[in-house]
Each structure stands twice: as structure tokens, then as C-alpha cells.
Amino acid sequence: MLSARERSDHTGFVDGGFLYVWGGHHSVAGEQVFLPSDEIWVYDMSSGVWSICAMGGEVPPTLSQTCGCCLNGVMYIFGGSTEDSHTNQLYCVNLRDGMFAWRRVTESKGSPPSPRDKHSCWVYADRLIYFGGYGCKQTREVTRSRNFITDEMSWVTTGTTLFRFWGWNNEVHVFNLRTNTWTEPQTHGVPPKPRAAHSTATLGRMGYVCGGLESRLMDIHCLDLEMWTWTEIVPVSAVPVGRTWHTLTASSDSTLFLFGGVNMAGEPLSDGWRFDVQKKEWRELQHPHTDKPRLWHSACLGQDSDVIVFGGSRDYTLVMDTISVLLSPSQSHCSDVLVFQIQPLPLVRLCEDCVGRNARALEEYLSCLPKKIQENLRKRISFFKNDESQGTCHSR
Template structure:
């Protein structure tokens, strides 16, 4: 990461990023980036400023916070963030004045962290929405689903948009608009600065929001969500725009929403946490093989750490790093908004899931990092490059121990 042009606000190696839910996170070049989200202050839900970004060095365990400038987006809930070639894009969400369909971007590699509101694009952007998802393929952003509002003339197909009947009670006099869930696919191409809506083929999944999605090769996968909680996997060919449903041949995880789906390899996906249809916050982890059409439950040590509204990213050596989220939530009956329970707890810890055996080199580095007092004197015998890497691992485990925020396997 090039940070020579701008100084960080603070390096907080002995602290961690504040506990939060509903944030955007992704991994790039050995760093975990975290932006936005909200937390609790004196019993009230407060959103984090949108003019700061937290960066976590996965080798050393050090958090650094950077200030951001430019055309700063408003604080947003349920927005959709993704990274393409080192550029972070934020689309949609709910701001103080309601749902939005604005697109913002910021280059994370030039060291300036300057936001830009993308207002000069051509084509028709999606309608305002939140709780949607995004696939990245061929340097394009492909948005799916979500919950939002449409004008009457825009609602032309009940298979693409399901009206939320409770919204008539909530929205009141705004009868010229419909609120509900959609299964639309919209594409933004940063190279041409253009929005498009491709013609779909096959049988699409039901409209939904608060679902999870992931990209494997040329295929986009989606499962679960509000109003469509089934754990059957739907996949979209991102070149032919053809939908296919994958019906599992094995035991299926319980239906859920607000969970995560992370690509592990060319053929496997990792699912973690979420909120069950009975309102239980979940802590189970599952691996889905898209070729065999099989779910396999992953045994892990984090069963006592349920999460929803968390983030999950593929880290080093095929491990999955889960950050933040909430341990308890309650849904309102109208599903437009989410009511935090009085005991709601946001999290700031990092959960690491090993999905396959670690390489011998990684095991050795971690062993030295955990036993630094015994082995630190012998480090001087090693080449300088190896010394530097091992000192980062030593710092990682020291920081994790002092913070109590890192939960290993």
C-alpha cells in the first residue's frame, strides 16, 4: 500500500478498530480495509464517519486509520462496497434523507484517499436500494437484488419486484411509490463509466435483500436473504447472463439472512453466521462444493461467537478472516427497518477460519511468533528479509494478546 503521500491519522497497534456492524471490508495486498458501519454509544446507534478508513496489516496485526477527503459520501447503512483494481466503490444504501442510488469511489493505492461522487456516468443506474450485493467480474461491478422504492410506472413485472405490503403502513401518504424486494441485475463498467441492464436468461432467483453473494470465475452465486431465505444456491453466468439453480444433494444449512459467503477456491464457497428465520444469531460455518452440489459443515472453535452484519474476506493461505458484526438482533415485523435489541452487542474482534491445512512455512512463522521470548535471540542468525517478516509475526501475536481482539483457530 502506498501511503507516502498522506500521513495516517494514527497508528493504533495497541488498540483495534472500534466495534462495528454493517461495514464494508475487503482484503488487498495483505491488508484488510474497513470502512463505515455503526456502533452503540450510550444506547444509541451511531454511524462511523465516512471520511476515515481503517487498515489492518495482516502480518503484523497493526491497525492504522487514514483520513479521507474529496466528495465524501454521507454516512450510510446497508450500502454495498467492493474493490476493483485498488479502487473502492460504494453504491446505494440508506442515508439520513432516505434510500439512495449514488455511486462513490476512492483510489486506495495513490495514498491520497480522495472520494469522488460518480455523477458523470451514462446509462440508467438502479433505483434507490439497500441490502443489495455485488459481484466483480472482468473489471465490472454487477449489482444484484436489494430492498428499495420504485415509482408506479417502474413496477412492470411482479417476478422482478415483490411489493412489501407493510410499507403502505410505514410510508404513509407516499402512495405514488412502491417499496419492496427485487432480483434485478445492473452492471457498472468503470472503464466506460456506463450503467447497463443486461437481458437475463433462465429462471432467476426470487427477489431478496440481506442475502449473500460471491464470485467464482465467470459465475456469480447467491443464497439466502430476507423474503427468500432458502439455502438453494442460484448462480448467474456473468458472460451469457443465464441463471441456474443448484439444488444441494446433501444436508442444507438452516435458512438465514445477513450472513456471508466467501470464495475459497475455483469450486468452493464458505458460509458463516447470519440470522435464522426464528431470530437466532448463528455461528455455524459451511463449505459448499459447486461441482458436487454438497454442503459440508466446518468444525471450528468459534461456535460461541455468533455473528450477523459482519464481514468475511479471504485472507492468507485460504483462511477466512471475519471482522466485527453483531451478536444479537431483533427484526421488526415490517422488515423495512431493523430494531436493535436492548442487549445488542457489536464486535471488534477478528475470527480466523482455517479451511485447509496451513503450509509448513506459515506454521513455522506462527510458531516463532507465539514463542518469541524463547526464540528471539536466534533471529539474528537468519537473513534480513526473513528477520523482518518474523518480527512482524512476533508483533502480531503480541498485539493480539494485549488487545484480546484476535481469535485464532
């Protein structure tokens, strides 16, 4: 049966009952290999069936640690690193028209962010709002910026290119989809420290950020996406350990769900936490996937307030590159779908799952039901048959 390739560092979104997975990298003979940018995998969450679709148009290069987001069925990717450089290009593709034709966003007004990777994005009011990341700047940019921390290791790795510095930033850049314009709003309050490989989520008009590289504590901050005011949230409870390459997903109107990542000791994590933004309280969530640590995975909200996690790495080993004196990760990649039930399921979903699990006893009665219900139930029957044959990779 067709199944998406194992991968990490990919982009994944749920739209209209389907999980879309693009890009990333996996291992071939011990080497990290980037997956093609001219294909996208589609997972029907009702039936548990994967399909692969070719992509055309202005196909982006293969990218590492790019930032993806989705709005109204259109996927956008910005930045990332290619085999030999960083980029600040923006691409988009319609996920709903069946054409999967890439378009490079050009002729925009304003100045885009400098090239970067390991950044994040909030989506709000037809705007893509990018935060943080790791990249390079020229000397004059670093001198006048208070939003940039230089990576001292880069002084060694840049060789003779002394006019450029690498490091982390806490900048906020906005791309307005209506006007095709880049802006850098003036923010107020105390911003988070510069960081990369952090996680973000949007709740209403607020953008939340927590964790990441160069941030050893699990701090959490929010940015008002209309007033551009930063606020640090001081939890009233115990907090998760500091981490990076984790995910943060808005799971209700007032809660965020944090999963996985790697701690400062390089240990992969499998814990899940809910943060109540009103009570300012972290609470660890009991779940059935504690034996499946993940980092560099994707996570997104499903149709029934469940969080869908795909892929990622289950281990993390640092390998020293003696030429560039950089630390790089070596990982074992995954291709399973993990579902976290954050809220009680609706009655319709419970009934469909009951039929799906007991298909042998109930399938003969399906013909008595309306065609639309029959279609949904046959997908659920297919889902549980696939689940059984593949060994509960979709367990909840």
C-alpha cells in the same frame, strides 16, 4: 493499544496483507449511531496492528446497508440509505496510494439502478455486477416489472406518497469500469426470487447467491456472468438453515464458505459451512468460533486461503417503532477479528507462526536471517504478543 471501533453493517476488504474497514454503525447510550465516512481503519494482518487514516475528497454521506466491493486496490460503494432517503450513487477510493481520497462517479452513461439498500455485488472482468436489494419504485415501474415484490408494510409507512412502492427485487445491473457505463442485461433461465440482505460470491465466471430476506430456505443459485444465464443448484446433501445477514466467501476454485447470519426465528448463528460447487454438496465445518455468533459482519479471503471475519453483531433483538410501525434491530456490536482456516497453511506461514509463538527462545537468532525474512518474522512476533495481551481475539 489502538483498536478499531466495534461496528456492524460496515464494508471490509483484504488487499495486500491489510484489512480495510469502513463505515457501519455502533451503539452509543443504547442508540444506533453511524460511524464517520471520512475515516478508514487499516489492520496489518501480519503484525496484528490497527491504524486509522483520514479520508478526503468527495466524501460520501454516512450510509446504512450500502454495498461495497474492491477491484485492483480500489474500493467502490454503491447505494444504501441515508438518514432520510435511499441513494443510488457510486463512490470509489484508492486504497493503495495512501491518499484515501474519495471520488463520486459521475457523468456515467446509461441508467443506474433505482435507489436501494441490502443489495450485493459480483466483481468480474472490470465490471461491477449488482444484484437484488430493497428499495422504492414508482407505480409505472412496479406495474411493468416482474422482478419486484411489493412490501405490503410499505403501504402503511409511505403515508400520502402513494405513487411509490417499497419492496424487494432480483434485478441485475452492470457498471463497466472501462466505459463508465450502466447496463441492465437480459438474463435467461429462472432467476432467484427477489430478495435483500442475502450473500453473494464470485467463482470464475459464475456469480453465486444464497439466502436473504423474503427467502426462507437456504437456496443457492448461480449466474453465468458472460452468458447471463441463471441456474438453481439443488444440493445433494443436507443444507444449512435459512438465514439472512450472513456472508458467503469464495475460499478456493471450487468451494464457498458460509458463516453466521440470523435465522427466521431471529436467532444469531455461529455455524460455518463449505459448499462444493462441483459436487453440489454442503458440509458443516468444525471451527473454534462456535461461541461467537455473528450477523451483519464482513468476511473476505486472506492471503493464505483463510477467511477473515471482522465485527458484526452477536445478538439480535427486534424493537417496534410505534410511529412508523416498522421492526428495527437492536444489537451488541463486535470489534474482534475471527480467522477461519479453510485450507492447509503454506509451509512458510507455518514456520513464521512457529517463530512468532516461540519468540523468547528464537528471537536472538533473527539477525542471522535476510532482512526481508527478519521483517516478516518480527511482524509475526508482534502479532502473537498482541494476541496474547488482548485475549486470543485472533484465534483460529
